Amino acid sequence: MPQFSSRVEAVSISGIREVFESAGEDAINLGIGQPDFPTPDHARDAATNAIEAGTVDGYTSNKGNRSLREAIGEKHERDNKFTVDPANVITTAGGSEALHLALEAHVEPGQEVIIPDPGFVSYEALTHIAGGTPTPVGLRDDLTMDPAAVERAITEDTAAFVVCSPANPTGAVQSKGDMRAFARIADEHDVVCVSDEVYEQIVFDGDHHSPMAFADTDSVVVVNACSKAYSMTGWRLGWVAASHERTERMLRVHQYIQACASAPAQYAAEAALTGPQSVVDRMVSAFEERRDVLLDGLSDIGLETPTPHGAFYAMPRVPDGWVDAVLDRDVIVVPGEAFGDRGSGHARISYATGTESIKEALERMDDATTAVR
Numbered sequence: 001m002p003q004f005s006s007r008v009e010a011v012s013i014s015g016i017r018e019v020f021e022s023a024g025e026d027a028i029n030l031g032i033g034q035p036d037f038p039t040p041d042h043a044r045d046a047a048t049n050a051i052e053a054g055t056v057d058g059y060t061s062n063k064g065n066r067s068l069r070e071a072i073g074e075k076h077e078r079d080n081k082f083t084v085d086p087a088n089v090i091t092t093a094g095g096s097e098a099l100h101l102a103l104e105a106h107v108e109p110g111q112e113v114i115i116p117d118p119g120f121v122s123y124e125a126l127t128h129i130a131g132g133t134p135t136p137v138g139l140r141d142d143l144t145m146d147p148a149a150v151e152r153a154i155t156e157d158t159a160a161f162v163v164c165s166p167a168n169p170t171g172a173v174q175s176k177g178d179m180r181a182f183a184r185i186a187d188e189h190d191v192v193c194v195s196d197e198v199y200e201q202i203v204f205d206g207d208h209h210s211p212m213a214f215a216d217t218d219s220v221v222v223v224n225a226c227s228k229a230y231s232m233t234g235w236r237l238g239w240v241a242a243s244h245e246r247t248e249r250m251l252r253v254h255q256y257i258q259a260c261a262s263a264p265a266q267y268a269a270e271a272a273l274t275g276p277q278s279v280v281d282r283m284v285s286a287f288e289e290r291r292d293v294l295l296d297g298l299s300d301i302g303l304e305t306p307t308p309h310g311a312f313y314a315m316p317r318v319p320d321g322w323v324d325a326v327l328d329r330d331v332i333v334v335p336g337e338a339f340g341d342r343g344s345g346h347a348r349i350s351y352a353t354g355t356e357s358i359k360e361a362l363e364r365m366d367d368a369t370t371a372v373r
């Protein structure tokens with residue numbers, strides 16, 4: 001019997017994959033976490049031109065091309081009202097690697113990481129991989145995370161807490177006051193706030209705020225990516241932004257597990273970040289329209305759904321047996337418990353798919369709801 005590390009044994013394959021595999025080939029897929037738009041032409045062209053010019057055949061600097069990191073710094077200054085020296089940005093293989101770096105560099109074996117429950121599946125898994133212990137914290141009725149609940153969960157063993165806004169799987173957007181409070185908590189308790197901002201651009205009501213803009217110390221690590229904002233999930237380009245001290249520790253991990261982010265993707269990302277942002281506006285308008293269609297439909301079916309103000313997910317409260325009944329009707333949705341114990345009684349529905357598919361799926365959900373009520 002081979003021996004495996006207890007860190008890896010503590011992690012299982014994502015429940016989302018199991019749902020995909022159980023569905024029929026022609027199923028309507030409302031389980032998917034990626035926009036259904038193409039990557040903007042100017043981003044694709046930048047990568048193609050770099051490939052043809054032969055400039056991407058070798059490693060880049062470990063942190064990534066300086067010009068890309070400058071573009072990221074300018075983006076944070078423009079959109080997020082904080083300044084980061086490009087030297088303190090590491091470009092990564094998507095937001096996923098960025099989260100891994102943040103936790104690996106800050107969590108000692110046995111230390112606790114406070115995570116939202118329900119929350120994005122990687123937080124729990126990456127905490128285990130770093131040898132830490134996840135401390136799931138329940139959400140408010142509107143599915144936002146309460147800073148007071150985070151503060152109550154802090155112990156002397158807490159290394160970090162993760163904030164995700166707009167959130168997967170809930171679509172909830174934290175208020176400016178909450179983000180200010182998260183920054184204060186991280187500062188005062190000397191724990192790291194890992195702020196996952198990969199859905200930052202996809203906000204319908206209100207604005208996105210980063211806790212980094214409010215922190216008085218270097219207690220916040222920002223994780224971001226081009227994946228969702230520019231429909232670039234396949235390119236694998238994200239980043240971390242933090243203080244010099246923290247970046248230097250995260251670089252030690254990045255250097256050995258990744259060396260550098262994919263060079264063609266770096267060119268595409270730079271073009272996406274510095275090019276016209278109207279492509280993002282068009283995607284966000286489409287998501288907002290779809291959200292409204294979905295929310296109206298769910299309300300007609302009689303399912304209570306906290307209004308998602310961002311990302312492209314909704315999380316209705318559903319009766320027992322609902323997810324299976326919907327899957328039986330060839331619509332893929334993800335059971336809430338895939339995102340944590342407190343997700344049970346909910347389902348995650350992604351609306352990163354066309355309106356006609358959403359309308360057809362709603363009819364089948366109506367039928368499934370009648371069957372299980």
Ligand SMILES: Cc1ncc(COP(=O)(O)O)c(C=O)c1O
Pocket residue numbers: 033093094095096097120164167168196198225226227228233237238
């Ligand atoms: C909240 C959240 N953070 C991070 C990621 C990882 O994104 P990437 O595809 O850039 O690795 C995802 C992907 O679904 C996500 O939903």
